[in-house]
Amino acid sequence: MTTLEQDRPIVVPVTLHGGGQPPAANRQLKLPLAPSLEKRRLQAYLLLLLLDGAVITVSLLLVGLLYIGRADDPQALQQINLYLPLYWGAALITRTYSIQSLTSLRFSQARSILAIVITLTLTIFVAFFTKSSEQFSRVSILANLLMIAGGLTWARAVVHPLIRQGCGPTAENVLVIDDGGTLVRVPHAWHIDTREHRLRPDRSDPHMLDRLGMFMTNMDRVIVSCPPERRKDWAMVFKGSNICGEIVEPEVQEMGVLGARRGHGFGSLVVSVGPLGLRARALKRAMDLVIVGGATIALAPLLLVVALMIWLEDRGPVFFLQQRQGRNNRLFWIYKFRSMRVEKLDAAGTRSASRDDDRITRIGRFIRKTSVDELPQLLNVLRGDMSIVGPRPHAIGSLAGQKRFWEVDQRYLLRHSLKPGLTGLAQIRGLRGATDSEADLTSRLQADLEYLDGWTAVRDLRIIFATFAVLVHDRAF
Template sequence: MTTLERDRDTSAALNRQGGGDSPSARRQLKLPLAPSLERRRLQAYLLLMILDGMVIAGSLLLASLLYIGRADDSQTLQQINLFLPLYWSGALFCRAYSTQSLTSLRFGQGRAVMAILIALALTLFVVFFSKSSEQLSRVSTGVGFIMIAIGLVWVRAVIQPLIRSRCGPTAQNVLVIDDGGTPVRVPHAWHIDTREHRLSPDRSDPHMLDRLGMFMTNMDRVIVSCPPERRKDWAMVFKGSNISGEIIDPEVQEMGVLGARRGNGFGSLVVSVGPLGLRARAIKRAMDLAIAGSAILALAPLLIAVAAMIWLEDRGPVFFRQQRQGRNNRLFWIYKFRSMRVEKLDAAGARSASRDDDRITRIGSFIRRTSIDELPQLLNVLRGDMSIVGPRPHAIGSLAGQRRFWEVDPRYLLRHSLKPGLTGLAQVRGLRGATDSEADLTNRLQADLEYLDGWTAIRDIRIIFATFTVLVHDRAF
């Protein structure tokens, strides 16, 4: 695949119909623009499946040889015959053999490891109910599965350059057609101009449809940018071309359209859905309860000690409560260890804490710097007001520069589609502390919106572990 500039420099316009006055109209363009990648993708999938099978069989045989002293042990051979189809099934289920696995090494490696875990769970299930677990060598099996995981990760790293050279950086042929609409640039795609190539979505001209078909040959995805009055014509061309066709509409980006629906005699654009389905909400809530409950029990001595020191310093209340905006724009009371002097507490949050803030107590300075003051929010998690991971809740009076947060960017309210969190993507990226300027809010808002775009339990776990590296931070004051 290539870009528009290279296309124009090294190729030329196909001109079979009149004109020919411009240099671009007199040059010839070789069609189809690109070879089909479908067969190459299938070959890459097959190669990965074969290599995965070799790694699995080789690892289990080697583990048996090292532990038992023989590679052709009957139990090991039975284990291979059982595990291989289970692994391949799990790999297909979790998309270890997909376009994204060909283009993203991390994605491919992660999905291969996930398929191993699925296959291992199914293997143990079968062995348990067949009452053959006593015949299974736990040491040999454990070592074998560790070797399998290492081997699959290594094989994908080694084979990635070959796959990239065969299938390209995106493993797809993408064609972008500029027909006078909003300019669009797609990396690693073919870009053509209908004016240069004398193309139009004329459904009444079989020859024109044939020319369009030649340009779209071997394309996995075709995107057209055109004025509104020609969108219907392009849509009909795509529908009759057996092609994955897309039409650019600027309002889709402006409104944040998620999809479209048809029915009952009308069509509609889907602009909002709950970010988490029932299963995802159940998983996230179970994680919250398990982590928050365990953390409170484990940190009980620390919580009691901090509470005692806060009270002993000025005999004031241990906790600070403040109203903040949570899911569905509902207000809730957030709990924190009090870090400021009682007479200078700011319940509305109009003034952000700053370095050398005269309102902060001695113990307050320490617990803010180490993020210990946030620990009582584990109670908010148990109550269901908050989650362990999510956009941080802000005080309703907070300012970015001289403006309210929602006045700076109207997308700010999108953060409230999920429960607020103890930590989030913005926090692990170091975007925390006072919002002295509008840019401070914009940067963390962008991180929060990125988090909202497709929740996974694995990403939550990564953020939780990353949080431990930023508990002490130069903007935590």
């Protein structure tokens, strides 16, 4: 990695410590700071998984050739069918495919050997209890162990430089934010100064949160060092982001606090992790693409008819675009069918629609009542801005009574740790429509926080099916 040292005001300064190149002057900062490493880690895990399978298969066939005299011996083929699933299961349990296995060759080799030892042990137990141990020669089992262990050790040594080149020395993107606290330096991490970038954890400023989100994009860990009076604000910003956020606390290392992370001469309190792991996010995204892809094709005639009716009524634009806050506090443009008169559109969303609202057109009243106006958000799901199920995104100017949403309850930002959804737990409970009072927001916020606690694909499917019963509701004006 390179080392970008701080320059003068004409250049946006960022430092990346632990690299091999000399300081670079007059280098323009580009956001995001680094490409996402999640895809590269997945590719590395898949490479190791396939490589292990190939080594085991070749080793067993080679032992069969040397010991029995033929590589396609039925016993060797039977062992392959038994060893592979047992090994991959043992490898997952022993963290053979983990970030540490990508960064440490010794750890990777040791865990792969441990996995094959567990595999052979389980094979012996299976053979004993099925009374088929006579089919397995002690010499062949020992030969299998030595051949596979040697092959795994050699193969991982060969691919380790390739993995290190693709994923970097730490296989993680780490951002250290200096906000006036204890000086912290982490090898191979990005370091930024809030004073030079004019950054602050202002929970009441959506645009500032958007800027912070841009800096944190693609980061696996974000560490902030700040004075005690600003730790609460940073904690809430992190909790509403889809990252692992940490706040430096000098006494953590001495006290050994549970739930803290220690290393590199400093300690930090772990204040947030993404509510969904990599596998859960991949499954949720796959569900979104499959369901929304099919729904878009099936609903295409309806979408075209509605678009034509909106245009014929007043010859105005078909779609209404509005900025809303999504995952990681990032702003995005949400698509809706236009239901209000062009000259009375409310892009900021400061005024909620009422029952006798004079801004709503005739076709607009129908599509709002039946929730058809929300259908263009299928495009947001396909783009990756939204998910089918999640907290509903709100306009940044929305009010609950006389207060902005984040002023009513400081936990409001927590709902931004997931992608916003077309529907959610609050919607199927009837908590939707105008927020005339603070209680209207509090009740739906509680439902959103409940959804964040323990995601499952089954619950998403239940919410999707339950949504059909509330498409038409008396809170849609």
